[in-house]
Amino acid sequence: MRQPLIMGNWKMNGSREEGVQLAKALAEGLESVSQEVAVCVPFVYLSDIRAALGSSGIALGAQNVADQASGAYTGEVSASMLADIGCKYALVGHSERRSYYGDTNQSVAARFCQAMKQNVTPVLCVGETLEERESDKTFQVVDEQLDAVIDAAGIEAFDKAVIAYEPVWAIGTGKTASDEQAQEVHKYIRQRIAERNPAIAEKVQILYGGSVKPDNAKALFAMPDIDGGLVGGASLDAKGFLQICHSV
Numbered sequence: 091m092r093q094p095l096i097m098g099n100w101k102m103n104g105s106r107e108e109g110v111q112l113a114k115a116l117a118e119g120l121e122s123v124s125q126e127v128a129v130c131v132p133f134v135y136l137s138d139i140r141a142a143l144g145s146s147g148i149a150l151g152a153q154n155v156a157d158q159a160s161g162a163y164t165g166e167v168s169a170s171m172l173a174d175i176g177c178k179y180a181l182v183g184h185s186e187r188r189s190y191y192g193d194t195n196q197s198v199a200a201r202f203c204q205a206m207k208q209n210v211t212p213v214l215c216v217g218e219t220l221e222e223r224e225s226d227k228t229f230q231v232v233d234e235q236l237d238a239v240i241d242a243a244g245i246e247a248f249d250k251a252v253i254a255y256e257p258v259w260a261i262g263t264g265k266t267a268s269d270e271q272a273q274e275v276h277k278y279i280r281q282r283i284a285e286r287n288p289a290i291a292e293k294v295q296i297l298y299g300g301s302v303k304p305d306n307a308k309a310l311f312a313m314p315d316i317d318g319g320l321v322g323g324a325s326l327d328a329k330g331f332l333q334i335c336h337s338v
């Protein structure tokens with residue numbers, strides 16, 4: 091039985107004060123929730139948010155991690171720095187990184203490996219654009235994104251990693267993949283992992299991301315291969331995000 095995981099991705103939003111207030115509201119509101127919850131917050135606020143989350147059990151995550159261990163890489167934040175300040179998770183390969191900042195399958199794989207080395211759990215984001223979906227390339231794109239990481243890190247790494255399927259066309263658009271569309275790709279990803287290691291495939295958490303909202307979360311999370319969500323816009327509102335957390 092896989093443990094559900096709900097993760098908020100605040101992206102580049104809010105001030106320190108707003109982040110702290112949001113974290114405190116989540117900490118108070120989640121006392122009665124048993125599944126795992128995490129928030130991926132801007133680097134500069136990680137320590138403040140960690141303090142605001144206190145002993146709530148809500149885990150801290152970063153939105154990216156460097157592809158190198160240390161050294162002359164101006165502007166980057168290493169996995170050891172994230173581990174140092176209590177970060178449990180780091181997103182790698184979010185589609186916004188891939189499309190706006192040139193992250194490639196190779197650099198995403200390097201980031202994944204750096205996180206693994208420091209015991210920061212990488213959350214590998216994969217997903218196709220609308221154009222790719224419409225030209226029937228969804229599985230091919232997901233394969234390439236997954237294979238680059240499996241080749242670099244080994245399938246065993248997925249024993250301690252999370253995968254997030256985020257169709258690019260559903261991110262921030264209000265257009266959610268239907269439950270069946272999402273389930274189809276989640277199942278496919280799990281099968282790809284199972285071809286290499288069935289035990290890991292059974293265990294690995296695969297989150298869905300892309301316009302998850304309080305009113306669609308329950309049906310998505312009820313699908314057999316969807317183990318939770320990676321929530322963008324709706325994670326900025328405490329009430330809505332708490333409702334999503336309670337939908338598992």
Ligand code: 13P
Binds near residue numbers: 300321322324
């Ligand atoms: P939205 O929930 O705003 O569509 O964003 C999804 C996402 O990109 C989470 O990483």
